[in-house]
């Protein structure tokens with residue numbers, strides 16, 4: 166399969182890679198990031214853990230950890246109801262949140278995480294047993310994912326010629342409350358493509374959407390492709406498949422699939438592209454193999470004010486218009502509300 170995306174090696178000097186990274190962010194909103202420091206063994210262990218959780222945990226146990234309004238927990242969309250919307254999103258996921266990248270803590274209770282007294286709306290965010298037994302692996306992973314994301318933001322800042330090269334990283338400090346989420350996903354194979362769902366395409370497993378935050382980093386597995394991004398204008402409805410590519414480094418995990426989210430697009434007056442994407446299987450493919458993916462959604466600190474980025478490129482693009490200044494937390498709440506409203 167040909168590869169429509171650029172591969173950028175983030176272990177190379179920033180000056181050599183900031184141009185290509187910015188170009189990918191502006192034109193496609195997607196790229197592959199190689200030169201990260203995840204080994205294949207480490208990523209295999211994560212996918213093993215994900216498989217163990219999804220396939221060995223009884224449904225009633227999973228439902229005890231059901232997703233909360235803070236976006237933490239287990240979510241399951243089944244095609245058992247004859248609801249075409251639900252049929253399209255036949256997948257299950259577990260979201261880890263309230264992450265502290267300095268300590269490696271995750272699912273911290275809401276009051277402690279937000280550093281305020283406990284209120285009735287707060288959640289405790291208990292961790293399922295399978296994950297509790299692997300705390301170190303999860304902590305190490307989220308710390309490294311955050312560090313990788315910070316490197317990408319730095320390279321991007323240089324590409325955007327932001328006056329302060331730390332503008333973005335200063336707003337994504339590792340130990341401050343944010344909406345960052347680490348998510349394990351499984352798209353099971355047990356459906357029958359031939360089921361007529363009132364004309365809707367039953368091979369689509371995650372409907373077309375853009376991501377909410379700053380950046381998204383994703384691990385996929387060989388032979389389990391399915392992610393597609395929209396190319397061309399929104400009318401033309403062309404979809405490019407994200408292929409599986411290997412790292413150029415021996416023993417390293419494959420390059421991360423990285424895309425830019427709505428918040429970064431908003432924040433840069435549209436210079437960076439938040440691209441529509443979806444998960445779709447070729448007919449028949451759904452009966453051969455599950456798709457597993459592991460995703461890290463990066464968000465700035467909750468209190469971050471989305472003020473104009475001090476960059477000529479961004480200023481030119483905004484053409485003197487200044488959108489109302491909102492915080493990252495307000496932006497996230499708005500997007501989550503819209504998602505729940507459409508379900």
Ligand SMILES: O=C(O)CCC(=O)C(=O)O
Pocket residue numbers: 350371376383391392442443444457458460
């Ligand atoms: O599983 C995938 O490949 C994509 C997941 C995704 O786009 C998302 O969860 O936002």
Ligand SMILES: [Fe+2]
Pocket residue numbers: 374375376381442
């Ligand atoms: Fe997504």
